Amino acid sequence: MTYSISDLEQLSGIHSHTIRIWEQRYKALSPMRSQGNTRLYDDRQLRKLLNIVSLTKSGFKISKICSLSDEGIDKLFDQQFSYSSDDEQADYYISQLISYGLAFDECSFNDLIDQGIYKLGLSDCYRKIIYPLLVRLGLMWRKDDICPAHEHFLCNIIRQKIFTHINNLQLTGHSGEKWLLFLPEDEDHDIGLLFASYMLRMHHHQVIFLGSKVPLDSIKRVLSTVKVSHVLFFMIKSRLASTAQKIIDQLSEICSSTKIHLAGNSEVIGKLNRIDHINWFKTLGEFEKTIQYPVLHERNF
Template sequence: MTYTISDLEQLSGIQSHTIRIWEQRYNALQPMRSEGNTRLYDDDQLRRLLNIASLNKTGLKISKICNLSPKDFSDLVDQTCLTVKDDALSDYYVSQLIKYGISFDEPAFAALLDKGISDLGIQNAYRKVIYPLLVRLGVMWQKDDICPAHEHFLTHIIKQKLLSAVNDLGLQPETADTWLLFLPEDEDHDIGLIFANYMLRANGHKVIYLGSKVPLQSLQKVLKTVNVNRVLFFMVRSRLPVVAQKYIDELTVICQGIKIHVAGNNQLITKLKSIGRINWLKSLDEFDNAIQKTNLL
């Protein structure tokens, strides 16, 4: 696969202007040229840039990085994972995980993600690694820098890790509210919902997890069957505000007497009206605060 310098900017987080300077001054990359003299890069050059970006964000100078032999360069990338400082941790992990993801290297991707979870704990790993990675993937997806196969490959492994963390919690005493978690029937991006499931269970809440693509009629039947204190759903995909508003209005009627929480596409949610009784969770911190407040009730 070939990439333009604009593609590399989106994939690496390094500005095109900086990439050109690194090429000219330090011979960091060796692009091919199209007939129109446009820079083109292959997978090997992309992986090299991602590694250079990872090393540079840990404080190493570009001049030193680019003067390394191929073996020393490879060894340093492997060693850096063990010594990277906290303030550069997110950029390092995201760059490396994208590198493994675009080459469909499942063992390396899974091993690095496991290390992040082991070193940071699942909650900090989600904040500092998984969530920033998902944001970067979202940008790449919008610009067609990755194909559906890449996205499915990466998210499948992430889901496995989060589901494993949920499973490891086991059955714990339930001391707080019962939360009902779901995605609307046109939504299937459920990584955030899985993490919310983990957070709630880890804080002693009972969770009824319905997952993705849940019709309102099914939700109504569940609420008639069990006693639910709080509902949490995500609206991630883009849709017309009028369509989202209609959904919110119908959900509000179904969930009378139940506290509703929503998270997801902030640009869409901010356009909705009459959601005063719905708690809009704009960030992970707000979700964490919502959990802690309910623990005190």
């Protein structure tokens, strides 16, 4: 599997021009070449680029970063983005879960995650264990400690858990608020969205869950079929500001009479324009506060 320079542009959010000049000036990447001299990158190079970008965003200068050896960059990245958190118990769970994942040991993973959910409830388990686990998986891929198969394996067990909990919810009545949940066409990671679906249902909201890879056009058709109060979507991947902006503008036009909510990568969302009408959930807490309110309101009647 190889990437073109425009693939890297999309995946890293760094213009191809800049990728080239980093190569020329600082030897940042050393891509293979096609027969006709076109740059070809592999996963290792993509990882390196993503790590370099993260370090620049942490304030390191590109010249300084690239003066280091590959190992030096990895070490600096390790330093800046380490696995440990402040919650010891959660860290234990996470490390243990990942070590089961690395061995593709579904039974043990399953037992331990069930235990976590049983002790904390799904909501707190997600906040304290599952979400940090997903973040760590992303980091581990970037440090080449895991491969995509590990991620797929773990994510599908987690999906299984959240789907099961959604399925087992015994809902009586609802708030009258209807939420439409989806991810745009270039997004893959639907676990956060799935958890949002669970939380909304917990709080007696109706949910239309579309999952990932939904063409924006078909959102229009949903809105013309059903009365929807809220649209929620995520932008998790790094992308070019222009790509992200295009999605926002197009969706805003479609959802002129529906409240839009957005969560995800603050690097990307922070750079967006014309989002005054959009509600940005910067934390999980903000989301929970928003969805709880209407229920309290209902209780007051």
